[in-house]
Amino acid sequence: xxxxxxxxxxxxxxDGGGMVEPGDAMPDEYRLxxxxxIELHANSELMGALTERDWIPMxxxxxxxxxxxxxxxxxxxxxHLLYMVAADMGIKSRDQMLEDLFAGRSRFHNVFHYxxxxxxxxxxxxxxxxxxxxxxxxxxxxxxxxGPYKRILRRIVAEEGFHMRHGEEMVLRFAQGSPIQxxxxxxxxxxWWWPTVHMFGPPSKPDDLLLRWHIKSDxxxxxxxxxxxxxxxxxxxxxxxVPDPDVxxxxxxxxxxxxxxxxxPLQATFENLGPDSSRRIETALAAWNQSAWVRDGLxxxxxxxxxxxxxxx
Amino acid sequence: xxxxAEAVRSAVASVDDPEYPGxxxxxxxxxxxxxxxxxxxxxxxxxxxxxxxPALELIRADVGRAVGAVSGVHTVExxxxxxxxxxxxxxxxxxxxxxxxxxxxxxxxxxxxxxRCPRCGGSTDELSAFGPSPCxxxxxxxxxxxxxxxxxx
Numbered sequence: 001x002x003x004x005x006x007x008x009x010x011x012x013x014x015d016g017g018g019m020v021e022p023g024d025a026m027p028d029e030y031r032l033x034x035x036x037x038i039e040l041h042a043n044s045e046l047m048g049a050l051t052e053r054d055w056i057p058m059x060x061x062x063x064x065x066x067x068x069x070x071x072x073x074x075x076x077x078x079x080h081l082l083y084m085v086a087a088d089m090g091i092k093s094r095d096q097m098l099e100d101l102f103a104g105r106s107r108f109h110n111v112f113h114y115x116x117x118x119x120x121x122x123x124x125x126x127x128x129x130x131x132x133x134x135x136x137x138x139x140x141x142x143x144x145x146x147g148p149y150k151r152i153l154r155r156i157v158a159e160e161g162f163h164m165r166h167g168e169e170m171v172l173r174f175a176q177g178s179p180i181q182x183x184x185x186x187x188x189x190x191x192w193w194w195p196t197v198h199m200f201g202p203p204s205k206p207d208d209l210l211l212r213w214h215i216k217s218d219x220x221x222x223x224x225x226x227x228x229x230x231x232x233x234x235x236x237x238x239x240x241x242v243p244d245p246d247v248x249x250x251x252x253x254x255x256x257x258x259x260x261x262x263x264x265p266l267q268a269t270f271e272n273l274g275p276d277s278s279r280r281i282e283t284a285l286a287a288w289n290q291s292a293w294v295r296d297g298l299x300x301x302x303x304x305x306x307x308x309x310x311x312x313x
Numbered sequence: 314x315x316x317x318a319e320a321v322r323s324a325v326a327s328v329d330d331p332e333y334p335g336x337x338x339x340x341x342x343x344x345x346x347x348x349x350x351x352x353x354x355x356x357x358x359x360x361x362x363x364x365x366x367p368a369l370e371l372i373r374a375d376v377g378r379a380v381g382a383v384s385g386v387h388t389v390e391x392x393x394x395x396x397x398x399x400x401x402x403x404x405x406x407x408x409x410x411x412x413x414x415x416x417x418x419x420x421x422x423x424x425x426x427x428x429r430c431p432r433c434g435g436s437t438d439e440l441s442a443f444g445p446s447p448c449x450x451x452x453x454x455x456x457x458x459x460x461x462x463x464x465x466x
Contacts, residue, residue: 070367077445
């Protein structure tokens with residue numbers, strides 16, 4: 001077990017590219033914010049999977065359903081892995097984290113506090129929100145000082161990149177579709193643009209611990225800007241309108257500027273008071289309760305195998 | 314003719330798996346047969362890891378594009394075949410090493426569902442057969458505690 005005599009020695013270790021592992025005597029000033037960040041990520045994967053699941057029966061055609069099933073499994077798998085890593089930090093057990101989430105005491109990403117109204121919303125999410133998530137996750141992966149999290153992010157980033165390709169393909173279908181289909185996607189874009197802009201978080205504070213501890217590698221503004229510079233021209237290029245009357249291209253600077261951001265809706269999601277927060281949390285709790293018999297059954301099977309000394313199961 | 318066949322084979326092998334950027338589909342054992350005739354018609358037979366794999370259409374498109382770009386190739390047909398069956402034993406040594414090193418993903422030991430932990434070499438315990446993709450289960454290494462994903466048979 002590695003130990004550091006004080007915070008400045010620990011910080012020098014991180015600044016030198018050091019990686020922290022679960023067995024290390026990491027300072028609590030590190031352990032707590034890193035745990036919270038991973039717990040938030042795990043909660044968001046789980047809440048995202050449940051939304052995606054809702055659209056499987058409604059997705060048009062077998063292939064779209066197959067992709068949604070794969071994404072649902074993918075996100076549940078990520079949640080499972082992330083809850084393991086979070087629980088190993090010794091602050092909350094996995095059951096406590098789930099209990100807190102279903103009781104509305106925990107946080108999950110703002111984008112899962114809104115309702116997906118039509119299948120076009122699902123596509124807007126696959127296109128914009130998955131891209132935003134990928135930008136965030138790539139930045140965390142780049143500089144992540146917590147070993148088990150970095151190793152899981154490596155796989156998550158690869159899989160999100162693969163989801164992105166599907167989102168792009170679907171947006172192209174809408175862009176080439178009938179006027180009704182195009183209008184449908186525009187409405188979805190109107191609903192999801194600002195939540196995606198919010199997704200990068202409020203402006204970073206200068207003393208952001210996650211930056212100091214090498215979890216984040218860029219400020220929230222830098223990440224948001226990366227999204228804006230890429231997606232404003234892409235969305236416009238497909239012939240859709242960015243729902244921001246002040247969006248403009250600054251030819252002198254060679255960059256896109258967006259209008260002022262209203263932070264109120266984001267703040268509401270932090271308190272689980274977003275437009276769809278309570279329904280989402282209730283749905284998640286109901287899903288958890290409805291699947292209790294599966295967990296009970298698996299526990300009983302595991303107990304039987306343990307009693308008979310059967311390792312093959 | 315042999316040069317063309319060689320060029321086509323290396324074009325196929327240059328395609329990475331969409332879920333493992335940097336690892337070739339050839340190293341994952343997805344390539345069954347590549348046939349090239351004198352007229353530049355190419356048929357590529359690929360073996361899916363799992364029938365429900367969501368990446369199949371992307372892989373098909375990527376292989377079609379890579380082979381189509383080889384000079385002398387006129388038509389490309391990429392098919393997923395149901396024989397031979399894919400097993401983890403088809404993954405090459407280079408593929409195994411890259412999965413372990415880059416992705417902390419283990420390949421199961423012969424006849425078992427467990428693999429060797431890419432971190433410490435310990436034998437993994439399965440926690441759930443359902444990992445983030447149909448082809449991977451979630452394990453934990455009891456020796457070092459690492460969550461490990463193990464390729465499923």
